[in-house]
Amino acid sequence: MTLERFFRRRPPQQKENMANDDLPDLWSKCPKCNAQVYNKELEQNLRVCPKCGYHHRIPVKRRIEGLLDMGSFQVTSGKVKAKDPLEFVDTDTYVAKLERARKKTGRESAVYAGRGTLAGLPVVVCVMDFEFAGGSMGSSEGEEITRAIELASQEDRSMILVTASGGARMMEGALSLMQMAKTTFALEQLADKGLPYITILADPTTGGVAASFAAIGDIVIGEPDALIGFAGQRVIEQTVRQSLPDGFQRSEFYEKKGFIDMVVDRRQHRETLANLIAALRNQAKPEVTALEIKVPEPPRTGLFGRRK
Amino acid sequence: MPALEFEKPIADLETRIEELKAYGSSSNVDMTEELALLEKRLERLRSETYDKLTRWQRVQLARAPGRPTALDYIGKVFTDYQELHGDRAYGEDAAIVGGLARLDGQAVVIIGQQKGRDTKENIARNFGMAHPEGFRKAMRLMDLADKFGLPLITLVDTPGAYPGIAAEERGQAWLIAQSIQKMTRLRIPVISVVIGEGGSGGALAIAVGNRVLILENAVYSVISPESCAAIVWRDAKEAAKAAEALRLTAKDLAEFDIVDEIIPEPKGGAHNDPAGSSDELKKALLKHLAQMHGMDKPALLASRAERFRKLGVFEEIA
Numbered sequence: 013m014t015l016e017r018f019f020r021r022r023p024p025q026q027k028e029n030m031a032n033d034d035l036p037d038l039w040s041k042c043p044k045c046n047a048q049v050y051n052k053e054l055e056q057n058l059r060v061c062p063k064c065g066y067h068h069r070i071p072v073k074r075r076i077e078g079l080l081d082m083g084s085f086q087v088t089s090g091k092v093k094a095k096d097p098l099e100f101v102d103t104d105t106y107v108a109k110l111e112r113a114r115k116k117t118g119r120e121s122a123v124y125a126g127r128g129t130l131a132g133l134p135v136v137v138c139v140m141d142f143e144f145a146g147g148s149m150g151s152s153e154g155e156e157i158t159r160a161i162e163l164a165s166q167e168d169r170s171m172i173l174v175t176a177s178g179g180a181r182m183m184e185g186a187l188s189l190m191q192m193a194k195t196t197f198a199l200e201q202l203a204d205k206g207l208p209y210i211t212i213l214a215d216p217t218t219g220g221v222a223a224s225f226a227a228i229g230d231i232v233i234g235e236p237d238a239l240i241g242f243a244g245q246r247v248i249e250q251t252v253r254q255s256l257p258d259g260f261q262r263s264e265f266y267e268k269k270g271f272i273d274m275v276v277d278r279r280q281h282r283e284t285l286a287n288l289i290a291a292l293r294n295q296a297k298p299e300v301t302a303l304e305i306k307v308p309e310p311p312r313t314g315l316f317g318r319r320k
Numbered sequence: 321m322p323a324l325e326f327e328k329p330i331a332d333l334e335t336r337i338e339e340l341k342a343y344g345s346s347s348n349v350d351m352t353e354e355l356a357l358l359e360k361r362l363e364r365l366r367s368e369t370y371d372k373l374t375r376w377q378r379v380q381l382a383r384a385p386g387r388p389t390a391l392d393y394i395g396k397v398f399t400d401y402q403e404l405h406g407d408r409a410y411g412e413d414a415a416i417v418g419g420l421a422r423l424d425g426q427a428v429v430i431i432g433q434q435k436g437r438d439t440k441e442n443i444a445r446n447f448g449m450a451h452p453e454g455f456r457k458a459m460r461l462m463d464l465a466d467k468f469g470l471p472l473i474t475l476v477d478t479p480g481a482y483p484g485i486a487a488e489e490r491g492q493a494w495l496i497a498q499s500i501q502k503m504t505r506l507r508i509p510v511i512s513v514v515i516g517e518g519g520s521g522g523a524l525a526i527a528v529g530n531r532v533l534i535l536e537n538a539v540y541s542v543i544s545p546e547s548c549a550a551i552v553w554r555d556a557k558e559a560a561k562a563a564e565a566l567r568l569t570a571k572d573l574a575e576f577d578i579v580d581e582i583i584p585e586p587k588g589g590a591h592n593d594p595a596g597s598s599d600e601l602k603k604a605l606l607k608h609l610a611q612m613h614g615m616d617k618p619a620l621l622a623s624r625a626e627r628f629r630k631l632g633v634f635e636e637i638a
């Protein structure tokens with residue numbers, strides 16, 4: 013790992029399209045290396061920049077496609093929806109915020125989970141969706157995660173949990189906080205049955221999510237450059253009244269500090285998980301069909317650069 | 321003890337009564353009637369103030385200077401307290417205290433978050449905000465209790481886990497998570513009591529009890545009213561509004577089953593009568609320990625898991 017990579021900060025999310033009005037979005041500009049990347053190529057790389065390795069956020073369904081055996085996934089989440097127990101109102105009502113999150117994602121909570129196989133190994137995969145209210149954890153998220161873990165215990169499956177969350181959801185007050193304990197209790201049942209629990213910490217994993225189920229995987233994997241930590245960076249800056257060093261609270265930082273096992277490129281998650289799970293369950297090394305990365309023939313330059 | 325802003329009218333009236341008493345005894349003027357009137361008015365003012373405290377006023381009471389701290393309760397409720405230091409790995413965090421003690425003769429392990437009683441002590445104790453080593457110290461005391469089958473009492477009183485660079489470097493998130501996990505595994509009776517401020521994950525880290533109790537004027541929240549206000553209204557001064565929205569009082573929490581019992585405080589709050597509130601705390605601890613007496617290890621584990629499994633408010637989708 014080069015120092016430059018270690019210390020770089022995530023540039024602001026942006027997307028620039030070079031396409032003409034009558035053409036689909038074919039190209040994206042990488043916010044880190046500025047390369048023009050063919051969108052199809054970006055998708056085939058699970059939204060990792062093929063030039064520099066920058067990890068864009070990835071939709072939850074796409075992530076699961078990139079992890080599990082094709083066609084093996086059966087969704088089990090979507091059984092509960094949030095209420096507004098505090099009748100929380102700030103600049104807007106919580107109910108209105110939830111409605112927007114539902115519209116945006118087509119889901120009832122920030123958790124998407126189900127059963128499937130990974131290189132033939134039975135697993136439950138649970139993914140937090142940052143697009144739904146910043147992946148924040150309220151009662152329904154805590155319940156979905158708990159049920160996913162319980163499902164793994166019941167069906168003798170290994171548990172994979174991918175986190176992307178700003179932490180506990182403020183609008184449900186201490187009820188959100190309690191989800192940290194509730195989910196952890198469920199993990200104890202899993203542990204009693206000797207089933208592996210592996211967490212993948214995606215950008216960002218902070219607050220009450222970092223400080224509960226994310227941190228206590230049997231194996232904890234960080235996605236490259238993901239922001240991880242208990243306190244938010246603004247809060248820390250205000251507390252200590254100094255600016256934070258580059259690379260602070262990133263995956264690579266915590267690997268170096270001894271808190272995560274490894275930083276793994278998203279394109280290697282499938283193979284890494286298969287090997288880890290098989291080893292933990294003392295099963296034969298699985299055949300992992302590698303993720304197909306076919307780089308399509310790029311169109312001739314100039315064709316799409318021209319404007320009408 | 322300095323009065324809180326909303327307590328000033330009460331303090332003023334008390335001063336006037338004292339002055340009148342002094343005048344009456346130093347002169348020959350009979351003030352009995354006037355005094356009786358004022359005393360009556362004081363009683364009414366007290367009721368008006370303390371019977372309908374706003375949530376923000378509760379927050380102020382929970383943080384009141386002079387409010388009994390963990391060590392104050394340890395001194396009054398327990399005997400033979402032997403403090404134990406260090407996390408056996410990195411250092412000693414004075415924001416969390418703990419050790420062995422006796423409760424009516426029964427040996428117990430205590431863990432408490434300790435705020436300072438003055439500025440100097442507050443600095444030494446980092447205002448009750450633990451670093452990772454504090455949670456590690458708590459965890460080793462939990463192990464001690466578990467190994468010897470002693471009941472564990474935790475006293476929660478923290479604005480939160482410390483949000484600093486060193487704390488993050490040393491894995492604050494991991495230690496909080498591990499402490500919660502440790503508590504899910506304890507095969508002993510565990511009673512957690514929020515005695516002042518229950519600040520977010522730093523509070524929960526030592527509050528995964530078979531019973532979670534709270535003092536009448538204590539608060540327990542996912543985020544401090546100030547931080548909530550800073551996020552929502554970009555202004556920490558809107559904290560009173562945020563306190564209302566967050567529903568963080570003992571009564572609110574009881575409604576959601578987050579706490580099992582509210583321990584009454586003397587009128588005016590625990591800081592007006594530390595001995596009285598210590599008695600109430602002791603009564604509650606003894607009662608709940610008695611209820612768990614004779615439960616075997618699996619039952620203690622299972623009932624704690626069950627308690628937390630039920631927490632949350634959501635709707636089933638048919």
Ligand SMILES: [Zn+2]
Pocket residue numbers: 042043044045046047061062063064065066
């Ligand atoms: Zn790039």
